[in-house]
Amino acid sequence: MQFRRAQTLDEALDVLGELGKDARILAGGTDVVIQYLHGEIAPETLVHIEGIGDLATVSLNHRTTLGPLVTHRALATDEALGTAHPALAASARTVGGWQTQAVGTIGGNICNASPAADTAPPLLVADAHVTLASRRGKRRLALTDFFIDRRQTVMDPDEMLTAIDLDPLPAGAGEAYLKLGRRGAMEVALVGMAVRIGFAADGTVDSARIALCSVAPTPRRVPEAEEALIGSRLNASVLDAAGEALRAAACPIDDARASASYRMRTLRGLLERAAIQCREAVTL
Amino acid sequence: MTVNGVGVAFSVNGVAHRLEVGPGETLLHTLRERLRLTGTKEGCVEGECGACTVLVDDKPVDSCIFITAALEGRRVRTVEGLSGDGALGPLQQAFIDYGSTQCGFCTPGFLMTLTALLEENPSPSPSEVRQALDGNICRCTGYRQIIEAVASGIENGGRP
Numbered sequence: 001m002q003f004r005r006a007q008t009l010d011e012a013l014d015v016l017g018e019l020g021k022d023a024r025i026l027a028g029g030t031d032v033v034i035q036y037l038h039g040e041i042a043p044e045t046l047v048h049i050e051g052i053g054d055l056a057t058v059s060l061n062h063r064t065t066l067g068p069l070v071t072h073r074a075l076a077t078d079e080a081l082g083t084a085h086p087a088l089a090a091s092a093r094t095v096g097g098w099q100t101q102a103v104g105t106i107g108g109n110i111c112n113a114s115p116a117a118d119t120a121p122p123l124l125v126a127d128a129h130v131t132l133a134s135r136r137g138k139r140r141l142a143l144t145d146f147f148i149d150r151r152q153t154v155m156d157p158d159e160m161l162t163a164i165d166l167d168p169l170p171a172g173a174g175e176a177y178l179k180l181g182r183r184g185a186m187e188v189a190l191v192g193m194a195v196r197i198g199f200a201a202d203g204t205v206d207s208a209r210i211a212l213c214s215v216a217p218t219p220r221r222v223p224e225a226e227e228a229l230i231g232s233r234l235n236a237s238v239l240d241a242a243g244e245a246l247r248a249a250a251c252p253i254d255d256a257r258a259s260a261s262y263r264m265r266t267l268r269g270l271l272e273r274a275a276i277q278c279r280e281a282v283t284l
Numbered sequence: 285m286t287v288n289g290v291g292v293a294f295s296v297n298g299v300a301h302r303l304e305v306g307p308g309e310t311l312l313h314t315l316r317e318r319l320r321l322t323g324t325k326e327g328c329v330e331g332e333c334g335a336c337t338v339l340v341d342d343k344p345v346d347s348c349i350f351i352t353a354a355l356e357g358r359r360v361r362t363v364e365g366l367s368g369d370g371a372l373g374p375l376q377q378a379f380i381d382y383g384s385t386q387c388g389f390c391t392p393g394f395l396m397t398l399t400a401l402l403e404e405n406p407s408p409s410p411s412e413v414r415q416a417l418d419g420n421i422c423r424c425t426g427y428r429q430i431i432e433a434v435a436s437g438i439e440n441g442g443r444p
């Protein structure tokens with residue numbers, strides 16, 4: 001194995017263009033190093049990108065832009081970012097412990113494409129788009145189209161994630177990220193749910209976005225459940241219908257941490273709790 | 285498979301080092317096996333337990349999953365750096381006074397995470413202390429004594 005340090009984006013793209021799938025990007029390394037130590041990956045070259053300062057920036061505007069090297073710790077503690085993206089900040093606070101958050105990056109979380117990636121649901125409800133760059137050029141696509149399968153994305157071997165852009169929380173809307181685990185910290189989500197709901201002046205729901213992780217091979221939005229909420233006041237029958245739509249969109253697995261049927265049975269309750277948090281976050 | 289050495293320069297507890305390391309070598313390995321700084325402990329080797337916590341540029345990291353070659357120009361601090369001239373640092377002394385250590389295996393990791401916390405926030409609440417310690421596991425003390433040791437320093441109007 002070789003180790004290459006990229007100081008600039010151009011250097012990184014040159015190495016990726018030259019080596020393609022033999023290269024593996026190393027950001028914070030909290031996924032890569034464990035996979036390497038367990039023998040799950042055997043890259044010929046590690047391309048270390050943490051030194052590319054330009055990729056760690058945050059810009060808050062009508063759309064928020066995050067560099068891929070923004071750490072979970074920054075997402076969890078940056079006040080302005082936390083106000084514009086409360087669910088994203090909440091999700092980052094649930095990633096591992098301080099040690100994981102201090103080095104783990106949002107780009108690594110997305111590119112690793114774990115079914116349980118905690119930052120994915122809050123990004124999905126903020127209509128996040130990703131920019132991928134290579135020596136061949138740049139493309140920008142919706143995060144919903146980025147994930148293909150467990151640990152698989154549309155990224156080509158010579159491409160790199162260079163930016164994530166997303167909608168800040170608009171006025172009159174609230175959002176929440178709920179992560180179900182067996183313990184309060186250092187836990188992989190049994191189910192993760194992000195909800196963003198906008199309310200009209202009379203308190204009815206005028207926009208709704210819901211996204212899940214850990215219940216399918218990829219994190220996903222659930223438009224059918226979103227539609228069930230629109231125009232409602234979040235009464236029980238509406239939540240029942242939306243919960244049913246969530247179950248229809250979920251295909252969780254049984255594993256050592258929880259059964260598929262348990263995960264299914266939590267969806268309605270999580271949605272209700274998240275919806276209440278959204279409602280409580282807005283003053284009409 | 286050919287393994288190519290990587291040159292890397294960084295400091296540990298204020299001492300500059302220039303080493304040739306393996307590309308996949310972890311900081312835990314470098315500290316314990318090359319630099320013979322064995323205060324940092326190996327527990328799970330997968331980022332779960334925090335026994336291997338050291339500070340890189342003042343932030344706590346799990347050295348068992350941190351690649352040494354990524355340290356170019358960076359500053360590492362380990363538990364060995366907390367004491368000077370044969371005297372324990374105040375946090376170390378508080379751990380003894382409050383019975384915050386039993387087998388001691390987790391202790392260097394706890395001390396390093398708490399060092400980072402107290403540098404960032406000199407008077408954390410008990411819940412802030414507990415949250416900062418999410419990534420450090422102790423199988424002996426039950427955490428209460430550890431949190432009390434930190435609180436002792438705050439009650440004394442400064443660092444433990």
Ligand SMILES: Cc1cc2nc3c(=O)[nH]c(=O)nc-3n(C[C@H](O)[C@H](O)[C@H](O)COP(=O)(O)OP(=O)(O)OC[C@H]3O[C@@H](n4cnc5c(N)ncnc54)[C@H](O)[C@@H]3O)c2cc1C
Pocket residue numbers: 024025026027028029030031032033034068094095096097100103104105106107108109110111112116117118119159160161162186187188189330331332349
């Ligand atoms: C103890 C522990 C607990 C954890 N808990 C959680 C948790 O609760 N929730 C959760 O979601 N995750 C968790 N993780 C996983 C991990 O911390 C996150 O996925 C993290 O965000 C990965 O970021 P990184 O910078 O460390 O990525 P790396 O490990 O450096 O990279 C991850 C993958 O992404 C690729 N990559 C990184 N950056 C780019 C880029 N800019 N462009 C293209 N490809 C790129 C890498 O090549 C690699 O395949 C945990 C990990 C550990 C060790």
Ligand code: FES
Pocket residue numbers: 325326327328329330331332333334335336337346347348349
């Ligand atoms: S040995 Fe590093 S976290 Fe357990």
Ligand code: FES
Pocket residue numbers: 384385386387388389390391421422423424425
């Ligand atoms: S003192 Fe034994 S594990 Fe903490």
